[in-house]
Amino acid sequence: MSLLELSNITKSFGAIHALNGVSLEIEAGEAVGLMGDNGAGKSTLMKIIAGNYPPTQGQIQIEGQIVEFSQPIDAREAGIEIVYQDLALCDNLTAGANVYLGRELKRKIGPFSMLDYPAMYKRAGELFSSLKSETRPRDLVRQMSGGQRQAVAIARTQLSDPKLVLMDEPTAAISVRQVAEVLALIKRLKDTGHAVILVSHRMPDVFEVCDRVAVLRRGSKVADKCIDETSPEEVTGLIIGAIEAA
Amino acid sequence: MTDQTTDQHNRPGQGTAGSTSNVDHATIDESITERQEVSGFAAVMRTQPFWVFMAIIAIGIVMTFVSDAFMTERNMFNITRNFAFFGIMALGMSAVICTAGIDLSVGSLLGLCAITLGLTMQAGFGIGAGFIVCMLTAAVIGAINGILIAYLRMAPFVVTLGMLAMARSIAMVLSDNKMIYDFGPDMDLFEWIGGESMLGVPNVVWLLIFLTAVFWWVWRYSTWGRWVIAIGGNAQAAKLAGIPVERMIVSVYMVCSMCTGLAAFMFIGYIGSATNGVGVTYELNVIAATVIGGANLMGGVVYALGAPIGAALVELIRNSLLLAGIPALWQQFFVGLFLILAVLLEQIRNRGGK
Ligand SMILES: Nc1ncnc2c1ncn2[C@@H]1O[C@H](COP(=O)(O)OP(=O)(O)OP(=O)(O)O)[C@@H](O)[C@H]1O
Ligand SMILES: [Mg+2]
Numbered sequence: 001m002s003l004l005e006l007s008n009i010t011k012s013f014g015a016i017h018a019l020n021g022v023s024l025e026i027e028a029g030e031a032v033g034l035m036g037d038n039g040a041g042k043s044t045l046m047k048i049i050a051g052n053y054p055p056t057q058g059q060i061q062i063e064g065q066i067v068e069f070s071q072p073i074d075a076r077e078a079g080i081e082i083v084y085q086d087l088a089l090c091d092n093l094t095a096g097a098n099v100y101l102g103r104e105l106k107r108k109i110g111p112f113s114m115l116d117y118p119a120m121y122k123r124a125g126e127l128f129s130s131l132k133s134e135t136r137p138r139d140l141v142r143q144m145s146g147g148q149r150q151a152v153a154i155a156r157t158q159l160s161d162p163k164l165v166l167m168d169e170p171t172a173a174i175s176v177r178q179v180a181e182v183l184a185l186i187k188r189l190k191d192t193g194h195a196v197i198l199v200s201h202r203m204p205d206v207f208e209v210c211d212r213v214a215v216l217r218r219g220s221k222v223a224d225k226c227i228d229e230t231s232p233e234e235v236t237g238l239i240i241g242a243i244e245a246a
Numbered sequence: 247m248t249d250q251t252t253d254q255h256n257r258p259g260q261g262t263a264g265s266t267s268n269v270d271h272a273t274i275d276e277s278i279t280e281r282q283e284v285s286g287f288a289a290v291m292r293t294q295p296f297w298v299f300m301a302i303i304a305i306g307i308v309m310t311f312v313s314d315a316f317m318t319e320r321n322m323f324n325i326t327r328n329f330a331f332f333g334i335m336a337l338g339m340s341a342v343i344c345t346a347g348i349d350l351s352v353g354s355l356l357g358l359c360a361i362t363l364g365l366t367m368q369a370g371f372g373i374g375a376g377f378i379v380c381m382l383t384a385a386v387i388g389a390i391n392g393i394l395i396a397y398l399r400m401a402p403f404v405v406t407l408g409m410l411a412m413a414r415s416i417a418m419v420l421s422d423n424k425m426i427y428d429f430g431p432d433m434d435l436f437e438w439i440g441g442e443s444m445l446g447v448p449n450v451v452w453l454l455i456f457l458t459a460v461f462w463w464v465w466r467y468s469t470w471g472r473w474v475i476a477i478g479g480n481a482q483a484a485k486l487a488g489i490p491v492e493r494m495i496v497s498v499y500m501v502c503s504m505c506t507g508l509a510a511f512m513f514i515g516y517i518g519s520a521t522n523g524v525g526v527t528y529e530l531n532v533i534a535a536t537v538i539g540g541a542n543l544m545g546g547v548v549y550a551l552g553a554p555i556g557a558a559l560v561e562l563i564r565n566s567l568l569l570a571g572i573p574a575l576w577q578q579f580f581v582g583l584f585l586i587l588a589v590l591l592e593q594i595r596n597r598g599g600k
Pocket of ligand 2: 042043044085168
């Protein structure tokens with residue numbers, strides 16, 4: 001039984017068909033690279049899995065159970081965490097506050113429960129340093145570099161112990177050293193039995209950490225292969241359409 | 247850039263940690279963070295309320311030379327009492343503006359609350375019943391505003407402009423255009439609460455101090471406050487993080503209205519009569535006070551202290567003009583001038599490159 005099984009997911013935004021009958025399975029401990037040209041539907045697929053919006057057609061199963069997410073929090077409760085492509089951070093809050101947004105730690109003082117700043121900043125700081133990111137929990141996100149912001153969004157997925165982590169271009173804006181850390185994180189997640197879907201345009205990253213690569217082209221899945229059975233050249237061909245399907 | 251959240255800390259230029267890649271970065275982060283926390287005063291100095299407070303001090307100093315009547319106990323008593331009503335309303339308005347919204351209906355609501363409260367007490371009900379009716383009126387109006395804005399996604403400006411007209415009209419209908427000056431059996435207590443003082447400080451000022459402290463705590467330590475600030479910063483991100491954005495917005499408009507309800511309860515007790523004309527154009531002064539106090543109409547910025555400080559400046563201008571013998575006709579001019587100056591100041595501070 002797969003951790004996640006998508007069957008025939010279709011998504012239309014009015015006249016735009018973003019996804020046509022995409023099926024995908026992923027096992028615990030597995031990392032799947034999801035590749036495709038701009039507008040191929042990668043983010044749309046991720047957002048459907050994360051409960052941002054329902055598919056027009058098709059079904060999602062988690063560990064054999066059919067699920068219907070009506071909002072992101074449902075997906076989170078089912079053990080799915082996501083790094084959005086646009087990161088979805090509040091600029092006016094600190095990095096630590098963003099990490100804990102929506103699930104703040106509280107401490108009781110008499111009848112009052114109040115935000116537990118020390119605990120949140122401490123944990124956020126640990127998460128950042130485990131990502132080797134020079135992100136200070138108390139800094140405002142507004143003043144941060146693209147890479148630091150990305151670290152905040154990634155740190156957010158590590159608060160709970162998710163079954164599946166979706167990463168929509170998590171390495172787009174970060175330095176070589178931090179890319180290595182994100183890849184190391186993905187490997188760690190795999191080793192501890194988590195599943196990861198990595199959306200990326202960077203071929204070497206996908207080939208380094210993923211067990212499989214799936215290719216979307218104009219809303220349809222045109223390939224889903226083990227990493228050992230394909231090559232960057234073939235994947236490139238599939239993405240741009242030089243190779244019809246594989 | 248801007249730094250007006252409730253829990254920011256300042257930090258000198260970035261980039262010191264980059265060259266020492268062997269050292270544990272968390273340690274460096276920690277030491278830098280701690281060093282910044284020591285200089286808490288620098289953080290305060292960067293906030294809008296601080297500069298407005300400085301302006302208040304400056305005007306105060308000038309006024310002591312201009313008029314002997316200024317620094318008297320009597321005058322201070324009057325100033326603080328007068329601005330307290332606006333300050334209470336501005337505390338609620340700060341929450342609304344923090345979500346990038348606006349509530350134009352507070353002036354009319356003050357009038358409507360005055361009438362429902364007055365009618366209840368005039369009919370012989372006690373002060374408790376009057377208070378409940380007053381707050382219920384406010385809560386209902388706030389809920390209607392909030393629901394239209396949050397769930398039907400209507401523009402706050404339009405919704406509350408409509409409510410400005412409707413609430414005033416309901417107040418006129420209910421009051422039958424008559425003044426209420428008989429507040430039933432609890433009249434004495436009612437007028438004492440609104441008009442008298444304890445330990446030499448007007449009761450309404452005590453209420454303002456108490457509410458400011460409550461809001462300070464709420465903005466800094468409560469989840470509700472945190473979520474409102476998050477919604478103001480990026481409503482989409484807040485929604486994705488699982489914050490019930492619509493419900494929060496409704497609650498924000500209700501909080502704003504209920505602050506106005508409290509102000510109405512105190513204000514009518516103070517002036518000792520209720521007419522349907524109470525609070526006409528007050529929305530302008532309340533919004534001005536809130537913005538002068540550092541609220542940003544783009545949302546995401548709130549200070550508990552901003553509301554009373556902004557309201558204090560507005561009242562101080564009024565009082566100073568009066569004492570300086572400048573015709574009252576100039577009042578609105580100076581309120582407007584300070585409003586524009588306050589926003590300009592904020593722009594300049596932000597452009598200052600932090
Ligand atoms: N909310 C929306 N409303 C309308 N159309 C949308 C919406 N979201 C996505 N689309 C459309 O769906 C298609 C797929 O978009 P998607 O964001 O999934 O692409 P992508 O593969 O993530 O591309 P990129 O590599 O640029 O991130 C595009 O044509 C896009 O315009
Ligand atoms: Mg995308």
